[in-house]
Amino acid sequence: MNDRSPLRLAMLGVLVLGLFVSLFARLWYLQVAEEQRDAAQQVAQENLFRTVYTSAPRGRVLDRNDNVLIDNRLVNEVVVDKFSLNESLPRESDRREFAIKLAREISSAGRLIKAVDIESALRDPRYGPFDVVPIVKDVPERFSILIGEREDDFPGVEVRKTNVRFYPYGQRASHLLGYVGAINAPTYEQVRESVKLYQPTDEIGITGVEASFEDILRGTPQVEVIEVDAAGDRIAVISAAEAVPGNDVRLTLDINLQALVEQEL
Secondary structure (H helix, E strand, O other), X not given: OOOOHHHHHHHHHHXXXXXXXXXXXXXXXXXXXXXXXXXXXXXXHHOOEEEEEEOOOOOOEEOOOXXXXXXXXXXXEEEEEHHHHHHHOOOHHHHHHHHHHHHHHHHHOOOOXXXXXXXXXXXXXXXXXXXXXXXXEOOOHXXXXXXXXXXXXXXXXXXXXXXXXXXXXXXXXXXXXXXXXEOOHHHHHHHOOOOOOOOOOOEEEOOHHXXXXXXXXXXXXXXXXXXXXXXXXXXXXXXXXXXXXXXXXXXXOOHHHHHHXXXXX
């Protein structure tokens, strides 16, 4: 009897220790689970409202006789809502397959693009997890119809209207007129506090008239605060400020005279 007492005590000690370990593990799990739940609720609350910026048309550039040298052209642009995409396809392998399918359909519609370009755009650090990422511009209308018919195959994909710059006289006076391009990080830091509400994904005048008259040509974007559900779908518009188009610029240049000069050179 006495010989078995130490064994019983040891077994009892192991049992008590096991109970304490189990209780501690359970308490730790409940604490971590509660913290994760609170964090998830906080994120959900923070992401209940989203601010959406829609660029305004830039102003036109005219010569002294009101000939339009730079104009805007409305085109279809393919964009991807990152939040909706990641909610529908949380695995990276699925998103890679998505990029392959999307590239195939866009290319079949006549606008060549590679899957790697789509993946690169979706990984671009300029875009946050709740941003809409532009993929390619100037796709034909039939692609818009296809996306409308196959929404489940392409989660987060939308086709929207956007303006691109159009030069009616082609390369004529191009060195004077300049061009617009993607805003880079240093330039964005300089203009981010502007009343023109620049976004990291905007275009800006790079050279020539487009750059020199940037403050005049650039409009103010439309700003919407929208309520979204857990899938990122729009529920309601909370507030909206309409876009203000940019102003036109009239130059002293005579484009017809410029054509004669260029022909002589």
